[in-house]
Amino acid sequence: MQIITGSISLGLLWSIMTIGVYITFRILDIADMTVEGTIAMGAAIAAQAIINGMDPYAATALAMAGGMLAGLITGLLHTKLKIPALLSGILTMIALYSINLKILGKANLSLLRADNVFTVFENLGLSAANATIVIGLICAIITVIILYWFFKTELGCSVRACGKNPGMTRAQGVNTNNMIILGLVISNALVAVSGALIAQNQCFADIQMGIGSIVIGLASVIIGEVLYSRQHLMSKLIALVLGAVTYRIIIALVLKMGMSPNNLKLFTAVTVAIALALPVIKTKLHPVKISIEEDV
Amino acid sequence: MLDINGVYKVFLPGTVNEKIVLRNVCLKLDEGDFATLIGSNGAGKSTLLNCIAGVHSPDKGIIKINGVDVTKAIEYKRAYLLGRVFQDPMMGTVSNMSIGENIAFAVRRGQKRTLKQCITNTERDKYRELLKILNLGLEDRLNTSAGLLSGGQRQALTFLMATVKKPKLLLLDEHTAALDPATAEKILNLSHEIIKENNLTTLMVTHNMRDAIKHGNRLIMMHEGRIVLDIKGQEKQRLTVDNLLKRFGKASGAEFESDRALLY
Ligand SMILES: Nc1ncnc2c1ncn2[C@@H]1O[C@H](COP(=O)(O)OP(=O)(O)O)[C@@H](O)[C@H]1O
Ligand SMILES: [Mg+2]
Numbered sequence: 311m312q313i314i315t316g317s318i319s320l321g322l323l324w325s326i327m328t329i330g331v332y333i334t335f336r337i338l339d340i341a342d343m344t345v346e347g348t349i350a351m352g353a354a355i356a357a358q359a360i361i362n363g364m365d366p367y368a369a370t371a372l373a374m375a376g377g378m379l380a381g382l383i384t385g386l387l388h389t390k391l392k393i394p395a396l397l398s399g400i401l402t403m404i405a406l407y408s409i410n411l412k413i414l415g416k417a418n419l420s421l422l423r424a425d426n427v428f429t430v431f432e433n434l435g436l437s438a439a440n441a442t443i444v445i446g447l448i449c450a451i452i453t454v455i456i457l458y459w460f461f462k463t464e465l466g467c468s469v470r471a472c473g474k475n476p477g478m479t480r481a482q483g484v485n486t487n488n489m490i491i492l493g494l495v496i497s498n499a500l501v502a503v504s505g506a507l508i509a510q511n512q513c514f515a516d517i518q519m520g521i522g523s524i525v526i527g528l529a530s531v532i533i534g535e536v537l538y539s540r541q542h543l544m545s546k547l548i549a550l551v552l553g554a555v556t557y558r559i560i561i562a563l564v565l566k567m568g569m570s571p572n573n574l575k576l577f578t579a580v581t582v583a584i585a586l587a588l589p590v591i592k593t594k595l596h597p598v599k600i601s602i603e604e605d606v
Numbered sequence: 607m608l609d610i611n612g613v614y615k616v617f618l619p620g621t622v623n624e625k626i627v628l629r630n631v632c633l634k635l636d637e638g639d640f641a642t643l644i645g646s647n648g649a650g651k652s653t654l655l656n657c658i659a660g661v662h663s664p665d666k667g668i669i670k671i672n673g674v675d676v677t678k679a680i681e682y683k684r685a686y687l688l689g690r691v692f693q694d695p696m697m698g699t700v701s702n703m704s705i706g707e708n709i710a711f712a713v714r715r716g717q718k719r720t721l722k723q724c725i726t727n728t729e730r731d732k733y734r735e736l737l738k739i740l741n742l743g744l745e746d747r748l749n750t751s752a753g754l755l756s757g758g759q760r761q762a763l764t765f766l767m768a769t770v771k772k773p774k775l776l777l778l779d780e781h782t783a784a785l786d787p788a789t790a791e792k793i794l795n796l797s798h799e800i801i802k803e804n805n806l807t808t809l810m811v812t813h814n815m816r817d818a819i820k821h822g823n824r825l826i827m828m829h830e831g832r833i834v835l836d837i838k839g840q841e842k843q844r845l846t847v848d849n850l851l852k853r854f855g856k857a858s859g860a861e862f863e864s865d866r867a868l869l870y
Pocket of ligand 1: 617618625627645646647648649650651652653654
């Protein structure tokens with residue numbers, strides 16, 4: 311039971327970044343590596359701000375602003391300087407490693423005695439685990455609702471169109487470069503918030519936090535899509551939250567079954583590789599047979 | 607309405623693969639002109655349309671649409687003047703947006719995109735009426751993803767989207783070439799109707815000579831980057847395939863035989 315509640319709460323905190331990954335990977339059709347640096351930056355900014363006496367909610371908002379800036383930089387590298395999207399993200403990610411170290415001042419910053427967004431609810435009488443779930447759920451719901459609204463606006467539709475069909479989007483008079491930048495800014499804002507929440511939840515920020523996070527995000531996106539997603543945009547967004555939670559439950563179960571934590575990243579990477587290769591594997595296993603009788 | 611003056615386009619300049627695709631192209635379309643554009647594969651028809659639309663920028667020459675010099679304007683900034691339908695049915699619509707959202711997206715061509723709803727309820731009713739023109743039953747499927755439509759349905763929808771906000775110039779690049787013959791004819795007839803009804807200035811590329819002769823009030827033929835024929839008025843109406851083949855031979859000095867199959 312404890313494993314399940316732990317997984318749910320962690321999954322909810324990671325669901326915010328999962329939605330961020332979905333925006334770049336599925337909507338913009340870009341694998342944005344910035345995420346790996348942004349999640350640690352969100353954690354670093356929030357931790358340092360809280361230690362310096364800032365209100366935890368304001369600190370989380372500050373982390374979000376940092377994430378937006380990171381997304382903006384990747385977006386400018388890609389659209390204005392024409393650096394391929396993957397490389398643009400890697401450049402920002404690497405740069406962020408140094409910046410994050412500067413923010414943290416050292417590799418690891420403890421938040422043990424500081425207030426955080428969860429303690430506010432704990433003070434209301436909720437257990438630590440329940441406070442995490444409540445906050446995680448509130449954040450996830452707000453994110454889903456705002457994004458659902460946004461992607462149904464003229465601007466949001468332009469971002470969606472730009473990822474699927476950039477040529478046609480330009481033909482409709484939309485500046486696709488701006489839409490790519492906007493998508494990256496929103497995505498990294500969410501990822502940074504996620505990092506800020508995770509750091510406050512685990513009571514420390516760590517320079518290594520981001521490593522492999524893009525793969526965790528992708529795994530959650532794919533699990534969500536395969537298990538829960540329907541046609542409707544709202545169901546797609548909710549599926550991402552459920553996907554992130556399910557990913558955490560799977561990981562907890564695998565660990566409980568005795569897999570060494572050292573193998574976790576290997577396990578996740580292999581799972582994602584298989585999931586992404588499924589369409590190819592399917593056609594290899596069941597080649598399309600052309601039957602003349604059926605054609606008639 | 608369209609004024610192209612001395613346009614050159616060179617691909618891969620300065621390399622061994624350098625190719626002059628447009629050579630001193632001059633073309634004027636008056637308001638309401640419906641010109642068909644034919645020419646063998648590689649003649650530069652798509653490149654010309656892409657230069658007009660701003661996908662490519664010409665290396666020399668001037669392009670004006672509706673009196674506006676757009677030679678240097680980037681693609682999205684001149685989009686408000688143009689309606690476009692591409693050869694590939696996948697290119698004209700956004701597959702993961704609904705039919706209604708696609709139309710609403712096209713209706714806002716050239717407008718600033720804001721945080722207002724991308725499609726309002728009054729628009730929905732309007733678009734249902736609009737879709738009835740197509741006679742494909744799409745009016746009952748406003749919320750269906752465009753990705754679920756057949757090629758013909760998508761081209762019909764794309765055509766509607768290209769013309770719903772009356773463009774100053776309509777560019778059609780072999781927009782029926784990827785469809786089966788029956789569907790192609792249907793879409794072409796529909797195009798003809800909508801163009802006539804709205805008196806749209808149109809430049810339509812086709813690889814089919816008979817279609818080029820049948821539709822429009824002008825026929826333009828390109829060969830190796832040049833416009834070699836521009837037939838209008840009475841002359842255009844009396845045109846036959848044989849007659850056109852002869853005139854092409856004379857104008858271009860080239861043998862037609864190799865191209866014949868492509869042009870039919
Ligand atoms: N982006 C490009 N880069 C290099 N060559 C191109 C490019 N686009 C077209 N071409 C070449 O220009 C020539 C004309 O192409 P195109 O305008 O598509 O011909 P058409 O539409 O008349 O068949 C062709 O030889 C083609 O290979
Ligand atoms: Mg062509």
